[in-house]
Amino acid sequence: MADLSVNICGIPFKNPIIPASGVFGYGREYEQYYPLSKLGGIATKGTTGTKRTGNLAPRVAETPSGMLNSVGLQNPGIDAFLANELPHLLSCDTVVLANIAGSTPEECAEVAEKLDQTDVHMIELNISCPNVKQGGAAFGTSCAAAAQVTAAVRRATKKPLCVKLSPNVTSITEIAKAVEAEGADAISLINTLLGMRIDLRTRRPILHNNMGGLSGPAIFPVAVRMVWQVANAVRLPVIGMGGVASGEDAAELMIAGASAVQVGTAIVQDPYAPLRIIDELNDWLDSNHIASAAELTGSVRAW
Amino acid sequence: MKQDRYTEKLTYRIRSMVQLTEAAWSMVIECPEAAAKAQPGQFVNLLPDGNFTLRRPISICGIDKEQGTLRIVFEVRGKGTKALSALRAGDTVNMLAPLGHGFTLPDKNARVILIGGGIGTPPMLPLAAYSGKNAVVITGFRSADAAILQADFEETGAKTILCTDDGSAGRYGLVTLPLEEEITAEKPALICACGPMPMLRAVAALAQTYEIPCQVSLEERMGCGIGACLVCACRTKDKNGDEQFLHVCKNGPVFNAEEVVW
Numbered sequence: 001m002a003d004l005s006v007n008i009c010g011i012p013f014k015n016p017i018i019p020a021s022g023v024f025g026y027g028r029e030y031e032q033y034y035p036l037s038k039l040g041g042i043a044t045k046g047t048t049g050t051k052r053t054g055n056l057a058p059r060v061a062e063t064p065s066g067m068l069n070s071v072g073l074q075n076p077g078i079d080a081f082l083a084n085e086l087p088h089l090l091s092c093d094t095v096v097l098a099n100i101a102g103s104t105p106e107e108c109a110e111v112a113e114k115l116d117q118t119d120v121h122m123i124e125l126n127i128s129c130p131n132v133k134q135g136g137a138a139f140g141t142s143c144a145a146a147a148q149v150t151a152a153v154r155r156a157t158k159k160p161l162c163v164k165l166s167p168n169v170t171s172i173t174e175i176a177k178a179v180e181a182e183g184a185d186a187i188s189l190i191n192t193l194l195g196m197r198i199d200l201r202t203r204r205p206i207l208h209n210n211m212g213g214l215s216g217p218a219i220f221p222v223a224v225r226m227v228w229q230v231a232n233a234v235r236l237p238v239i240g241m242g243g244v245a246s247g248e249d250a251a252e253l254m255i256a257g258a259s260a261v262q263v264g265t266a267i268v269q270d271p272y273a274p275l276r277i278i279d280e281l282n283d284w285l286d287s288n289h290i291a292s293a294a295e296l297t298g299s300v301r302a303w
Numbered sequence: 304m305k306q307d308r309y310t311e312k313l314t315y316r317i318r319s320m321v322q323l324t325e326a327a328w329s330m331v332i333e334c335p336e337a338a339a340k341a342q343p344g345q346f347v348n349l350l351p352d353g354n355f356t357l358r359r360p361i362s363i364c365g366i367d368k369e370q371g372t373l374r375i376v377f378e379v380r381g382k383g384t385k386a387l388s389a390l391r392a393g394d395t396v397n398m399l400a401p402l403g404h405g406f407t408l409p410d411k412n413a414r415v416i417l418i419g420g421g422i423g424t425p426p427m428l429p430l431a432a433y434s435g436k437n438a439v440v441i442t443g444f445r446s447a448d449a450a451i452l453q454a455d456f457e458e459t460g461a462k463t464i465l466c467t468d469d470g471s472a473g474r475y476g477l478v479t480l481p482l483e484e485e486i487t488a489e490k491p492a493l494i495c496a497c498g499p500m501p502m503l504r505a506v507a508a509l510a511q512t513y514e515i516p517c518q519v520s521l522e523e524r525m526g527c528g529i530g531a532c533l534v535c536a537c538r539t540k541d542k543n544g545d546e547q548f549l550h551v552c553k554n555g556p557v558f559n560a561e562e563v564v565w
Binding site for chain 1: 538
């Protein structure tokens with residue numbers, strides 16, 4: 001049995017596997033399958049200042065080795081999250097990464113300020129949602145906007161602040177450096193890649209939103225590349241994600257530079273995916289005589 | 304390949320597999336725990352073998368608690384259902400079940416009208432089995448060769464009315480015509496329906512006109528199937544008339560017709 005524990009921003013995680021924001025809701029649906037304490041942490045559904053209804057359906061389309069989604073940040077708003085979801089999550093004996101989003105830097109800061117008063121372990125600022133008209137990826141695709149929203153949230157909270165980056169940019173390292181300069185404590189990436197599918201018969205886009213975010217194993221090599229680039233460009237810990245479907249995928253992302261790994265689409269397919277991935281990572285470490293998962297981080301022997 | 308202990312939990316043996324029409328297949332799955340819990344109107348979420356990301360939600364067509372089996376009837380629509388149709392008795396299938404919120408059952412002695420359109424017909428069978436001779440089952444298909452489950456419905460003791468779009472079997476035309484006749488003959492306590500959106504819309508409108516409670520089973524492109532990922536959104540209105548998105552997999556697939564924004 002390898003030591004799976006990792007530490008990010010002084011927060012101990014019992015293992016490096018974290019359900020990604022969006023696929024896991026606030027955890028309740030998965031408790032019928034297993035106790036959430038088995039997970040390294042939980043990144044909660046992106047929560048905004050006020051309730052969001054989200055986009056019209058269809059919101060999902062299957063693609064080769066992946067899927068597109070355009071949920072559009074449907075969530076009950078921060079006050080309902082604090083009242084109805086957070087107390088239970090904090091009792092689940094796992095690290096809670098509260099994912100937040102907003103249309104403006106002020107909205108993001110207001111949500112962060114409310115979370116600052118709670119026992120939430122870490123705030124994950126989403127500057128990369130491709131499915132909303134305002135905020136979202138608009139923050140994450142220019143250095144100036146990414147810096148502005150990071151600075152606003154930084155002023156609002158002393159909690160460890162992880163900024164979740166969009167891959168839909170020309171230079172991911174420039175964005176990473178911009179949020180590092182404004183006081184981010186960690187970086188998570190990648191959010192989904194902007195994509196589109198069209199129904200040949202109707203010539204209608206399958207998603208009602210026309211475009212959506214591509215996830216799943218199809219994007220895994222992009223995730224490995226961007227995690228590696230960012231880990232080399234900043235001094236901050238990196239939480240990697242993007243198409244992780246197995247323990248070996250998790251190991252690869254950690255070797256590329258990630259300190260922990262989030263799992264998204266694999267959970268949409270199989271509720272047990274995070275537990276299977278934890279088992280597989282442990283087995284891989286054991287069979288390779290590696291004592292600790294943390295040793296993997298950034299150990300790539302690049303040419 | 305040896306299965307991991309988690310995939311094992313979701314793996315079930317197929318007891319029988321029968322082709323009903325050119326496109327429709329009937330699968331009986333051995334799953335005693337799921338069968339014990341299943342209610343009419345709920346669904347199963349199957350992961351086909353091969354390179355598929357998403358599961359395929361399929362409504363439950365038969366619940367046999369004694370045998371510990373669930374029956375599903377599905378149509379080959381794309382690559383995923385094609386892969387499922389290649390499975391045979393003795394094979395295994397990866398399944399989450401039972402899922403969703405099913406029909407709210409009426410009094411057993413109450414007159415009910417059950418409407419099924421095309422591949423929306425299968426979830427009506429457990430309801431017909433429940434209400435027996437108090438049920439009128441009206442089913443509609445494109446043509447005679449697409450008609451399914453007629454013998455199964457007759458076996459329940461329900462009155463059955465078959466309609467086809469081209470008149471090649473049963474009555475010529477849409478299910479709404481015999482529905483209105485049955486309503487005016489004797490007002491039912493409940494109408495339940497599953498099928499294409501235009502049909503559901505027309506059935507819901509008739510139910511509203513005659514002030515009859517109506518439950519509809521809806522379909523939407525689905526993700527997790529358990530209410531977490533929020534992709535299968537359905538436009539609904541609450542008691543105050545405020546619109547909100549509910550989710551077909553968790554709040555549905557069965558909704559009261561009056562809460563759906565048609």
